[in-house]
Amino acid sequence: MDKARLVAAASEATAGHGGERPLAPEEVGRVFDAVFGTVERPGAIAQALRRGETVSLGSFGGFHSEDGTAAFRPGTALTEYLRDRVR
Numbered sequence: 001m002d003k004a005r006l007v008a009a010a011s012e013a014t015a016g017h018g019g020e021r022p023l024a025p026e027e028v029g030r031v032f033d034a035v036f037g038t039v040e041r042p043g044a045i046a047q048a049l050r051r052g053e054t055v056s057l058g059s060f061g062g063f064h065s066e067d068g069t070a071a072f073r074p075g076t077a078l079t080e081y082l083r084d085r086v087r
Contacts, residue, residue, distance in 0.1 A: 007032060046070070 001009070007029045015022035037043030048055050049065045056062040059077035063070055080086045 003029075003032065 007025050010032075011022050011025045011028045013022075014028070033041070033043065035043050035045060037046050042050070045055050045063055049063060049070055052065070054062055054064045057075070059075040061073055061075040061078055063072050065071070074082075077086070
């Protein structure tokens with residue numbers, strides 16, 4: 001899945017069950033750029049890693065730096081979902 005499809009899927013997922021409007025793809029794209037970064041600007045994750053911080057995204061997982069390289073450690077929720085233990 002490329003960024004455009006991920007943005008579209010996330011936009012659709014923001015629609016509330018009570019009829020609230022979903023976030024526009026442009027809004028979701030700006031958030032993704034702010035969190036993950038672009039070629040021109042590092043995102044919040046990259047900036048935190050450069051400062052030596054670990055970025056924890058709850059049970060989804062977290063990012064940390066290993067010898068100047070970003071590494072991702074999946075969390076329990078992601079692992080369990082991928083192993084088909086959660087639906």
